Amino acid sequence: MTLRIGFVGVGGISRRHLGNAAARQDVEIVGHADIRPERARAAADKYGGNAYDHCTRLLDTEKPDAVVICTPPDAHGDIEEACAERGVPFFVEKPVAVNLDLAARAKRAVDRSGLVTQVGYMYRFSHGVQKARELLAGRRIAMVQQHFYMPGLPPPEWWPYLERSGGQLTEQATHMLDLGRFLCGDVVAVTGTQARVRDWRPRPDTPEPGGLRWTADPFTIPDTTALTLQYASGALGTLSCSMVPGTAWDNGFRIVAEGLIVTIDGGNVSWRGQEEGSVSAGENWQSYVLYDFFDAVIEGRPARVPYDEGVRSLAISLAGHASAAQGGTPVDPRDLIRDLGL
Ligand SMILES: NC(=O)c1ccc[n+]([C@@H]2O[C@H](COP(=O)([O-])OP(=O)(O)OC[C@H]3O[C@@H](n4cnc5c(N)ncnc54)[C@H](O)[C@@H]3O)[C@@H](O)[C@H]2O)c1
Known part of the structure; x- marks a missing residue:
C-alpha cells in the first residue's frame, strides 16, 4: 500500500517531517497547504505533490489518506475539525494548541470520528x-x-x-x-x-x-x-x-x-x-514518532501518542x-x- 500524505503548514519543522516522509518508499506526498502560498509552492517543487492555500482545498482535491499538521500553536481547531469531518487521520505537532478552547474543539471532533491521531512528542x-x-x-x-x-x-x-x-x-x-x-x-x-x-x-x-x-x-x-x-x-x-x-x-x-x-x-x-x-x-530518532503514525494508519491500529495525550500534556x-x-x-x-x- 502507498500512503498518500498531505502537509498543512510548511514552515520550519515541516522540513524535518517532509524529509523523513520522502525517505519512505511506501509514502507519497500529494499536497502542501499553507496560508503563505509561496511556501506551499516551494515544498511542492522540492517534494512533489500540489500546492494549496487552504487545508480544505488540499483535503477535497487530493483526498489524502493522512495529513501532517505543522501550523503554529494558535492555528489549530479548524484544521483538525476539517480532517475529522472527512475521516482523514492526522499527525499534529506539539503543542496541540495554545489554549484548551482550541484543543477542546479538535478533541471533540477527534472523539466523534474515532480517527487515528498522533502528537509529535518525539x-x-x-x-x-x-x-x-x-x-x-x-x-x-x-x-x-x-x-x-x-x-x-x-x-x-x-x-x-x-x-x-x-x-x-x-x-x-x-x-x-x-x-x-x-x-x-x-x-x-x-x-x-x-x-x-x-x-x-x-x-x-x-x-x-x-x-x-x-x-x-x-x-x-x-x-x-x-x-x-x-x-x-x-x-x-x-x-x-x-x-x-x-x-x-x-x-x-x-x-x-x-x-x-x-x-x-x-x-x-x-x-x-x-x-x-x-x-x-x-539513528534519526526524531523520525520515529512520524513513522509510528504512518505505520498505525497503514496497519489500522492506534498510534502511540493519540490526541488526548497532547491535551493532557498541554x-x-x-x-x-x-x-x-x-x-x-x-x-x-x-x-x-x-x-x-x-
Ligand atoms: N518537535 C519539534 O522538535 C518541533 C520543533 C519546532 C517546531 N515544532 C512545532 O511545530 C509547529 C510549527 O512550528 P514551525 O517552527 O514550523 O513554525 P513556522 O511558522 O516556521 O511554520 C508554520 C507554517 O504554518 C503556516 N500556517 C499558519 N496558519 C496556517 C493555517 N491556518 N493553514 C495552513 N498553514 C498555516 C505558516 O504560514 C507557516 O508556514 C509549532 O507548534 C511548533 O511548536 C516542533
Missing part, C-alpha cells in the same frame, strides 16, 4: 527513553527534575507573543512535561513563577545566537519559568526553562527513583545506582501559566480539562 520514542521507561516501571519515584534551556528566540514571527505561542513553557518545555507524564505518570498540582530576566528590545549590533533571534519588539512572553510539580504517584518534580543562556541548547531530566538515578540528555539516557548503563537515542503548561498569574497558587491540570467537559 522524545517518547527514543531508544534511550524507552529503556528509561523499562527501568522505572515498578520503582518508586521520588523526584523528577526537568529543564529546557535554549540559546535565544526561534525565528517564527509568532514566537514572542504569549497569545500565539504560549511562550517557552507551552511551545517548547511541553516536550519535557510530556516526557514526565510518560515516565512518571500524571501531574496533579502545578505551582509556577515566571520572570523576564533579559531586555529583549532591539539594540544596535546585537549578535544573534546560532540561528536564533536575540531581540524582539514586542516581546510579551516570560523568558524564564520555574514550576514545581506534584505527581499522582506522590513524586515531586521541578521544571526550569529559560531562553536567556545565549549559548547552547540543553534539555533533559534527572529522575531520582528507588535504587536508581536516571539522567536524560536530549534523547540519550544513562543510569547509575543498583545498575549502571546508557542507551543512545537511535494542560500542565497551562496550569503553570495559571498558577504564575495567580501568584503561585497550585493548579491541578486535570481541573482545567474537566472544566471544558473533556
